[in-house]
Amino acid sequence: MTALTLKPAVAPGPRADAIVIGVAKAGTGPVVAPGAEAVDQAYDGGLAGVLKTLGASGAEGELTKLPAPAGLDTPLVVAVGLGAEPEADAGYDAEALRRAAGVAARGLSGTKKAAFALPVDGPGALAAIAEGVLLGAYAFDAYKESPKDGEAKDGSGPLGEAVLLGGEEGEAGFQAAVDRATAIGEELNRARDLVNTPPNDLDPEAFAAVAQAAADEHGLTIEVLDEQALKDGGYGGILGVGGGSASTPRLVKLAYKHPEADKHLAYVGKGITYDSGGISLKPAGHNETMKCDMAGAAAVFAAVVAAARLGLKVNVTGWLALAENMPSGSATRPGDVLRMYSGKTVEVLNTDAEGRLVLADALWAASAEEPDAIVDVATLTGAMVLALGNRTFGIMANDDAFRTSLHEVAEESGEPAWQMPLPEHLRKGMDSPVADIANMGERMGGGLVAGLFLREFIGEGITWAHLDIAGPAFNEGGPFGYTPKGGTGTAVRTLVRLAEQTADGDLG
Known part of the structure; x- marks a missing residue:
């Protein structure tokens, strides 16, 4: 993990292998932007x-490297x-700074020390720059050949x-901003690690x-329901x-409690550690990235740990609904009826609509504690990707004001999101002749049907929101900004920011 150091902006800057400036x-x-x-x-x-001669324009994401002149304690200007x-x-804009810092950090892969003189x-x-550095410098190399002398085989790493310039010594807030960015960045990157881990090494257990x-390290309370406990509990x-699956499911309850808190948030994450589609097997070309189907649970896990590290005055409970969806002689079949934890029965028409089934049980369990609000996070539907990219x-x-507030929180955190409706006329499509509800409805508007x-599994009177992160949770394209290829850690910052606002008395 990249180490962050805070120093005041003094000429000519600290000795470093490179200095990053904004254009x-x-x-x-x-x-040339302030700070440089x-x-x-x-x-x-x-x-x-000089930059214009080299073809630089200052466009977002553009990176130009040039040799430093005499007088700078660095050989390279970025x-x-x-x-x-x-x-x-x-x-x-904070997001522009965050993305620029991420681009620079990724472009300096393999560099031992770099100074950042951004505005x-x-x-x-400063917090945005720190976040961008930590997220942009991320690399998942756990399965590469053992590094030598701290570097990857190809000399990168x-x-x-990163020395952050601009935080004046003695001025309130600067170190706190870096500390906050460090906690969030490190936990978000841990969520990325979980998403990127191959499913043969990350099953529910x-x-x-x-x-x-993590509970042992950060003083969280934890309860893990194994297969027998899940059977006993219904x-x-x-x-x-x-x-x-040969890998049995788990329901994990991970809780952070503050002694002075008067509000309680419940976060529920879909944790399908691998999704083959079950008996409704996915077609060729759709299986290769399905290790990412636990990204919602990873985001919830990271957010709870981050809340604990930040010492937020709010109680946050994370529910991780963990299972592997595989076809076998013991797998659920299309046409089967399941009795859920709530007591409702569900006719399973498609075993590849499995995320909503594990979430339903976890949502009802979370509702039993009567939190002030529940937010679930899931890579739930391909329909949402078609709708939003x-x-x-x-x-x-189920509350318009809460949905609007969450949208504002997400955008403030640098996570693009959009408000979606829950049209009542789509509910009828899930009517079942043999059960209380079917797990599928109309094909058109499938993401809304899932919501x-x-x-149906939210306790009466409880404010609830659903984040469908199917699009941004896993980046199959090239890296951009501070976003790497692979797991992205989407929704972690939104969940943490919501917890911060709740701690400050503004649940929205």
């Missing part, structure tokens, strides 16, 4: 012209694009240390063991999904 896009060409004054002076005030130059007296006009900007270790949804998750809720199904 904005203006009508006349690239403009000492670097610009070393070029006799002509750095913008100019990263921030996008359009803001209006006079307006600061740079800092307060703790918020993550950025070793192994995931539960990771949660147990968790028919989780058992039905996990029945076809690969970078935006959908938000559904309506989940709503």
Whole structure:
């Protein structure tokens, strides 16, 4: 993990292997952003012209490396694009800073130490840069050949240390901002690790063991229901999904409690450690990334641990509904009827609509504790990907104000999201002639149908929202900004920010 160090912005800067500066896009060409004054002076005030000659424009995500002149304690200057130059007296957008820092951190892979002299006009900007560095420097190399001398076989490896310039010594908030970014960044990256871990090494039992270790480390309370406990408790949804696998299911309850808290949030995560589709087997080409089907549980796990590390004055309980969905002689068949933990019966028309079944049991268990709000997170439907694409998750809720508040929280956190409805007319499509409800309804609007199904398992009077992260949870394309290829850790920052707002008395 990249180490962060905070230092005031003093010329000519600390000794480092590289120094990162920001460049904005203006009508006349690239403009050197605030924070890079000492670097610009070393070029006799002509750095913008040099960058323009090299073809740099300041566009977002653009990276330009050039040798440093005499007077700088570094051999390399790295100019990263921030996008359009803001209006006079307006600061740079936090997400632009976060993405720029991520691009630079990824571009400095293998570098031992780099200084970041990006624009800092307060703790918020510094926090965004710190987050971007930690998330952009992420690398998953656990299954690569053993590193030598701290580097990967190809000589790359993550950025070793990042010195953040601009946090003035003695000024309140700067160190706290870096500490917050560190806790969130490290836990988000742990969620990425879980998503990227091959399913032969991360089955439900192994995931539960990771949660147990985190509980021991951070003083969380944990309860793990194994297969027998699930049978004794009547968790028919989780058992039905996990029945076809040699790896037995688990329901993990991971709780952080603050002695002064007066609000309680419940986060519920879909944790299908591998999804073959079950008897309704997925077609060729759709199985290769299905290790990511536990990304919701990973996000919930990371958010609870982050809340504990930040010491937030709110109680947060995470429910991880863990199962592996496999076809076998003991697997649930299309046409089977499951009796859920709530007592409702569900006719299973498609075993590849399994996430809603494990979530239903966990949502009812979470409802029994009567929290102030429940938020579930799941890679639930391909329909949501068709609707919103690969970078935006959908938000559904049984309360319009809460849905709007969550959308604002997500956008503030740098996680693209969009509000989606729960049209009542789609509920009729899940009527079953043999059970209380079917797990499938109309094909069109399938993501909304799934949300309506989940709503059936929320306790009366409890505020609830559903985040369908099927699109952004796993990046199959090339890296961008601070987002790597593979697991992304989507929704962690939204959940943490919601917990922070709740701790501050604003649940939304």
